Amino acid sequence: MKKLRALSAAGGVALAIGFGGFAATPAAAASCTTWFDGATFGASCSAGGSQFQAYAKCGNASNYTFVYGDVKNVGSGQWSYAYCASVGRPLISGGVLFQ
Numbered sequence: 566m567k568k569l570r571a572l573s574a575a576g577g578v579a580l581a582i583g584f585g586g587f588a589a590t591p592a593a594a595a596s597c598t599t600w601f602d603g604a605t606f607g608a609s610c611s612a613g614g615s616q617f618q619a620y621a622k623c624g625n626a627s628n629y630t631f632v633y634g635d636v637k638n639v640g641s642g643q644w645s646y647a648y649c650a651s652v653g654r655p656l657i658s659g660g661v662l663f664q
Contacts, residue, residue: 620633623657
């Protein structure tokens with residue numbers, strides 16, 4: 566599994582993850598606008614690849630899970646949202662994956 570850089574938001578910790586054909590890139594470097602609250606991480610990207618997907622780390626530092634938003638086309642103006650509420654846990658951090 567490849568080690569990949571990931572954006573960290575919501576006071577979380579940077580992550581190293583691998584996921585299908587997607588690669589994590591800092592959202593600012595990829596021209597993304599992000600939004601988050603206590604249970605959701607969202608992103609909309611205008612550059613950085615052909616498709617993007619928001620992800621969120623949910624739970625706490627020792628017990629967590631990842632959730633993923635829908636895959637969207639870069640430059641479409643659409644948002645991808647990863648919902649921690651879907652697993653009943655608070656948002657720790659979030660980021661954007663690109664393909």
